[in-house]
Amino acid sequence: MTQRALVTGGDAGIGRTLALAFADNGYDVGFTYLTPSTHVDSLVVDVAKRGHKAFGFQSDAGDAGAVTQLYVDVENAMGGAPDVLVNNAGIQTWSPLLDLDVADFDRVIRTNLRGCFLNTQIAAKHMIAAGKQGAIINLGSGCNKLGFPNLSDYTASKGGIEQFTKASAMELGPYGIRVNCVAPGAIATDRTADETEGYAEKWSALTPLRRVGTPQDMAGPVVFLASDAAAFVTGQTLYVDGGVFSSAPWPQEY
Template sequence: MPHPDAASPTPAPTPGAVVTGADSGIGRAVAVRLAADGMDIGITWHTDEAGARQTAEEVRAHGRRAHVARLDLTDLPRAADVIDRIAEDLGRIDVLVNNAGTGTATPFLDLGLATVREVLDVDLVGPFLCSQRAARRMIAQGEGGRIVNITSVHEHQPRVGAAPYCAAKGGLGLLTQVMALELAEHGITVNSVAPGEIGTPMTGQEDNDVRRTPRPGVPLGRPGDAREVAAVVAFLAGRDSSYVTGASWAVDGGMLRMGPMAGSHLESDAWRRP
């Protein structure tokens, strides 16, 4: 038993995580899962403040602190200031999940420059700048950290009608690998998570039971649930992934494995249209 005059050990600080685009879908599921794992959470939103507030309530239900801020990744480089502000509110930042994203369903020949720039800014340049801010703080803290970039199966394979989206996600995948190499000496791991079709507002399936939605072209036969993506992110954000960096984790029900099979079994030219 310690002497009554002995100084008690300083408790370890609560880890802080920032999840961009956490007002719904995958971002909300990730924020809530990380809160359940014992982290205080910074939540960003772009257009759905009410959704972000709902996420915050779910985080607080796990006994963790939540800070909410608006993040507009078309307003660069100023938008990245939000990462610093949230880190100050949380007291530290140990995890950054770059989840905010956008896309388009426009044929290549019909794309305008403004659309291309918007998608690239939100899906690639924004995560680049946000990661710089987070990494600098992690290095200053001296305890390492975790950065997880939410990409897409289209980090690896193309989709008709999604030229800037695929370019951005492919670029974010390679950026992830460069960051992993450069930040490893500081104890910061960097990985990407590449979801397939997930039941979220972005796919118009937020309220659907994904286990009852048939997808014959996906080996597991259904879309994914946002919580299934969050479980992989939580692993990459936690202690058990300490020797994992520079990797891309597909959460797609086997979709990426279907290239040749899909090519040999399609029965019409419908795939040529977005």
């Protein structure tokens, strides 16, 4: 029987790569998007080329009513509750703490942390009702572990996601639902390219593997955590960062 994976914010960036990776591994794929775009139709086509079905759902991760309706729509369109949920939807602002607008802080927490909570809670209810022993993977960040300047709201949201992952794993484990977190390091995407000129070169120099990651580097770890190969893994955070956030500051010459 074909399994079903749902990736929030799956129309572009890392989410799109994850959606395609699940299709490559035999899943029908649902994905959410906030704003209609050509990315949506092209992802459906690209999944179909892999021999599987894709379903796009317009949904706001931080809206409780929208998320509740999402899982009704998923069951109707895909034929049942998801076997795998990837909480990928997220936004980022860039501002010094003293200048950070309250509305921006609220927006980041609403999308990233509240969105992770809502999707986890409601997806889990549908998995339990269907008798599924599912898997939930939450996207974290190096901000789970370290403080980042100009990213206080984003750091708060991602740190919260790591702790929420642990608490969710404790409560959902008795139902056979595993919850884990994957925390990327410096990943080359359109968004990160806009952060600073020479993003890849700057972060490559700090990363023990001497390169930045790609969205494809995220695919293997996420699919692994969704698979039976990780059947006894829950409540964990896996850093996919080329070692950068395990490195202590060290003088260039010592």
